[in-house]
Amino acid sequence: MRPWIDRARFGAGMNLQQQERRSARIFLVSMCVFLALILGFPTLANIWFSFNEVTFHNLTGDGFIGFRNYRIALSDPRLWDAVGYSIKFAVICTVFEVGFALLLVFALHPLLLRRPWLTAILMIPMMVSPALMGVMYRLILNEFVGIVPGYLEKLGFTLNFLSLKYIQFTVIAIEVLQWTPFAFLILLTARQSLPYDLEEAAAIDGATGTRFNVLVVLPLIAPAIIIVSFIRFIDSFRVFDHIFVLTGGGPGNSTTSLSIYIYKIFFKQNDLGPAVALSMTLLVATLALLYFGLKLAVRRDPA
Amino acid sequence: MTLYRKSVLTVSALAMSASAALADITILAWPGGAPEESLRALVEQYNETKGAEIGSKAELLYFSRDNFFDKMLSDVAAGSTEFDVMLTATYNVGKYAPFMEPIDDLITDDLRSVFPQSAIDSQSFEGRFYGIPTDLGVHFLYYRTDLIDQLLSDAAWQGRYAEISEEFLGTAMQPKAPGDWTWDDFMASALFFTKSINPDSPVRYGTVLQLKNLLFNVMIWQGIAASYGGDWLDADGNITVDSDAYRKALALYKRLVELEATPADSLSYEYAEANGAFGTGRVAFYTQWSAAYASLVDEEEYPAIAGKFDILHQPAGSEGIKTHFHALGLGINAASEKKDEARAFLSYLGSEEAMKMYIDGGGQPPVVGRIVEEVAGDRPDMVAMSSHAGDYGHVMAGGTSASALDIYTNQAENFTGYWAGQFDIDTAISNVEAFMAGEFDK
Incomplete structure (x- = not known):
């Protein structure tokens, strides 16, 4: 069978490191072109909209209005309520998701080495669309037709997960249940990449079990923990689907995340310009956060 | 080419030309x-x-x-x-x-x-x-005929009804037929049929309110405000949401929520959940869109209420009966x-x-x-x-304007916030009035 890259021709006159860099560039460039095509147009359109007076009746805008949309958007006090809610939601979800994922990695790593197919089962929640997750829980937790309140009632408990008292807990729990598998997958991969020799050497030095996990594994997979924490924080910060399906952002605006807020001012208030200006601000903030996260986690080889 | 193939091709060509004409x-x-x-x-x-x-x-x-x-x-x-x-x-x-x-x-x-x-x-x-x-789309009062019939004929129930209404509403009331209800009767009956208030009630809740932050839910509620004379605008185009009528109607729902005469998760309820609650036979009555009737009479889907419910107009306020x-x-x-x-x-x-x-x-x-x-x-x-x-x-004055949908949405956010205890009534009303002022260029 003919290899798809002719190494002799492709890497002529290059050392191994140069060949690897060239391969990496080819793969990266093709991915960047794909992303530019898929994401580039909406991003450019959004930049245009955010500096224009646009309405549903006039989507091309009446002309450049500078930063007015940004000023209007940032001066609304409801924005800061939504930002506050999103930050709280994201921090709590990230802590629980990464924490549970770490515990699962420590507990299940030996089992998953022997039976790797079990990982697929643990990934199932992640494969369900978040909106569908919201619809599912709307049914499962309903006081009259839901399975969970039904069984709890048989056991003598009356617990209404969608009541005002528990709604914050419920929306966070759904997010954690759905996305802990993602954090688990990343951390499991990092754990499985550690050489077995290390475990043997640590055992000889007397570090086994919890001691080994805390003193050896944890520092070594720290970059993966940082990266997965940043990714989960960003993703939870942008939460929309299951909250919108379950509560519509309410009651009042008590579960209105930044994404729901942007949706509302776009579709319900018809303030297209400020809504797009906010989404651009969110995009820049997200990219900055990811950049610093990567910088913190990935140390480049000086060579 | 065989005769069979020719026939198939001819029929296909005819079919294609026929569909092209449509x-x-x-x-x-x-x-x-x-x-x-x-x-x-x-x-x-x-x-x-x-x-x-x-x-x-x-x-x-x-x-x-x-x-x-x-x-x-x-x-x-x-x-x-x-x-x-x-x-x-x-x-x-x-x-x-x-x-x-x-x-x-x-x-x-x-x-x-x-x-x-x-x-x-x-x-x-x-x-x-x-x-x-x-x-x-109009709103009906959907009520359980078996429960109301007993309430109107059972002296023990009527005595308990009077006690409950006196305790929670300050007046010893007598039950009336739903056709004669005011919103006070609606409230008293809802409390009477709520098990946490009246352990002898055969149903769990008196009523079910749909309180999700959704504009259609405000449409159901606003019949109460209208029945007390509430409107969006007066004849001169001034915004009139800050009125006794609106406050009374808002307070009625708030009281029902606080006294748990509606399920605790009503704040996430919309059309389907409210129908589900009534359809399982655990709620005595509720107000709902007329469209629900066609579903609720389906005995296979809702066996618990088959032959046991009827529809009527909504209760009256001081200005009579109104429905959005x-x-x-x-x-x-x-x-x-x-x-x-x-x-x-x-x-x-x-x-x-x-x-x-x-x-x-x-x-x-x-x-x-x-x-x-x-x-x-x-x-x-x-x-x-x-x-x-x-x-x-x-129809609320201004309720067919280009801004109507957005105003309903804003009301949904602020009024559900009040019912959930996130805002006080003054904040909710002033937020709505400020938004409406922007929409109507006041």
């Missing part, structure tokens, strides 16, 4: 329930009769109900030609009018013999007509490239024959009394709807 139009309509079922049957009939005559064929397109109007707005704003006929509603005809084709030419005497003028007007904006009405009402309809997408075919379909839709068929399928069109009388035997809800819309129907 200019297909696509109808974007309101999904689910009786409206979808009856419109499907009607479209099928159109394709076989009138459509076949003129060489036009109609097909249906449905989005999900969730944020239906936002999706439709995105499409029409982008000039989509994916659908030729689109949905209209009384409360947003002003918002969508710029993206629609007026159909003034279809408002003929024939059409007026099928629909009353009020129904035709419900699809108009600034003197132009944009839709043929298909479904009337609106009509859904179908109009023409301004970007459509097949406007003539779309007009032909709408013309058929507005005919007496089509509307009778629509009623047979479970639809609830706002037709004239003569047609309602003809179907009265099979469709008691049609009779009630027709009389309720005529006798008690109320």
Whole structure:
């Protein structure tokens, strides 16, 4: 069978490191072109909209209005309520998701080495669309037709997960249940990449079990923990689907995340310009956060 | 070439040429329930009769109900030609009018013999007509006849009713028949049938409120405000939400929530959840859209209430009985490239024959009394709807403006916030008034 890259021709006159860099560039460039095509147009359109007076009746805008949309958007006090809610939601979800994922990695790593197919089962929640997750829980937790309140009632408990008292807990729990598998997958991969020799050497030095996990594994997979924490924080910060399906952002605006807020001012208030200006601000903030996260986690080889 | 192959090719060619002659139009309509079922049957009939005559064929397109109007707005704003006929509603005809084709030419005497003028007007904006009405939406009081009958005949229950009303409302009240209810009776009865207040109640809750942050839920609630004389604007166009009527109506729901006469998760309830709660037989009565009747009478779907419930007008306030009402309809997408075919379909839709068929399928069109009388035997809800819309129907001043949908949305956010205890009543009302002032340029 003919290899798809002719190494002799492709890497002529290059050392191994140069060949690897060239391969990496080819793969990266093709991915960047794909992303530019898929994401580039909406991003450019959004930049245009955010500096224009646009309405549903006039989507091309009446002309450049500078930063007015940004000023209007940032001066609304409801924005800061939504930002506050999103930050709280994201921090709590990230802590629980990464924490549970770490515990699962420590507990299940030996089992998953022997039976790797079990990982697929643990990934199932992640494969369900978040909106569908919201619809599912709307049914499962309903006081009259839901399975969970039904069984709890048989056991003598009356617990209404969608009541005002528990709604914050419920929306966070759904997010954690759905996305802990993602954090688990990343951390499991990092754990499985550690050489077995290390475990043997640590055992000889007397570090086994919890001691080994805390003193050896944890520092070594720290970059993966940082990266997965940043990714989960960003993703939870942008939460929309299951909250919108379950509560519509309410009651009042008590579960209105930044994404729901942007949706509302776009579709319900018809303030297209400020809504797009906010989404651009969110995009820049997200990219900055990811950049610093990567910088913190990935140390480049000086060579 | 064999004879068989020749025949197949000939038939295929004929079929292709026949289908090419048909200019297909696509109808974007309101999904689910009786409206979808009856419109499907009607479209099928159109394709076989009138459509076949003129060489036009109609097909249906449905989005999900969730944020239906936002999706439709995105499409029409982008000039989509994916659908030729689109949905209209009384409360947003002003918002969508710029993206629609007026159909003034279809408002003929024939059409007026099928629909009353009020129904035709419900699809108009600034003197132009944009839709043929298909479904009337009013609110009924759905109540359990078995429970109310016992309440009206059982002395022990009546004594307990008086005790509860005195304890929570400050007056020892006597139960009345639902047709004579005021909102105070509604409240007293809701408390009486709530198990946490009256452990002898055969149901868990007196009523079920749908309090999700959703504009349609405000429409159900605002019948109370209207019955106390509340309105969005006065005759001079001043915003009048900050009124005793609004405060009274808001406080009524708040009290029901606080006393847990409605399920604790009502704050996440919308249409389906409220029907589910009543349909499981654990709620004594509730106010709901008229469309729910067609589902609730299905004994297989809701066996717990089969033969045990009836419908009536909503309770009265100081200004009598009021119900929000609106009509859904179908109009023409301004970007459509097949406007003539779309007009032909709408013309058929507005005919007496089509509307009778629509009623047979479970639809609830706002037709004239003569047609309602003809179907009265099979469709008691049609009779009630027709009389309720005529006798008690109320549209808030400004409720058909281009901003109506956005105002309802803002009210939903602020009023559900008040009911949930997130805002006080003054904050909720002042937030709404400030938003309305912006929308109405006050």
